[in-house]
Amino acid sequence: QKEVEQNSGPLSVPEGAIASLNCTYSDRGSQSFFWYRQYSGKSPELIMFIYSNGDKEDGRFTAQLNKASQYVSLLIRDSQPSDSATYLCAVNMFERAKLTFGSGTQLTVLP
């Protein structure tokens, strides 16, 4: 079982729709959870991080964490073509620890 699993996609949504990206992790000791966006040929950029159960909202993005189910998701509201990218889920065990990445979900927002 992979430590961090994501649906590889591709996921296509029409412009203006809500895109839902999912991630599960295997280690119950994981403490912090990150969503990164990566455009083709570029390095990842942080979108959000979350470490408490529940929802965390930042603009059009909402991260949801359920530690009991070992599940973290990212919702993108009012999706734009510029959101088309690969979204990477990452977790770590504690501060200063390495990040473990999922395989990424490729999102395409259709104009």
Place this chain on the structure above:
Amino acid sequence: GAVVSQHPSWVICKSGTSVKIECRSLDFQATTMFWYRQFPKQSLMLMATSNEGSKATYEQGVEKDKFLINHASLTLSTLTVTSAHPEDSSFYICSARKPGVRGYGYTFGSGTRLTVV
């Protein structure tokens, strides 16, 4: 902010030669830096964790004698790919963690595209 600079952004080298990639934290001191490798259409794979003043910790399957890491100061870590071969061609990305900043502390460099011919 937390800015990480990586250099060069791309490099082409001949098979058998060595290539050095630099990763600098510009506005903070990074006791820990991470080196990743990414092949096309794959995720980031951690190669090693670089600790200032001590030996790097390599992930399983990564050859420490081939991928030399030096973290000589609190703002600079280098990755040297020795005796490079075409299969080493990849996108190498460093990341540094700004101490005391939870979550937003992990910042990535812009990456280095290595092509070995």
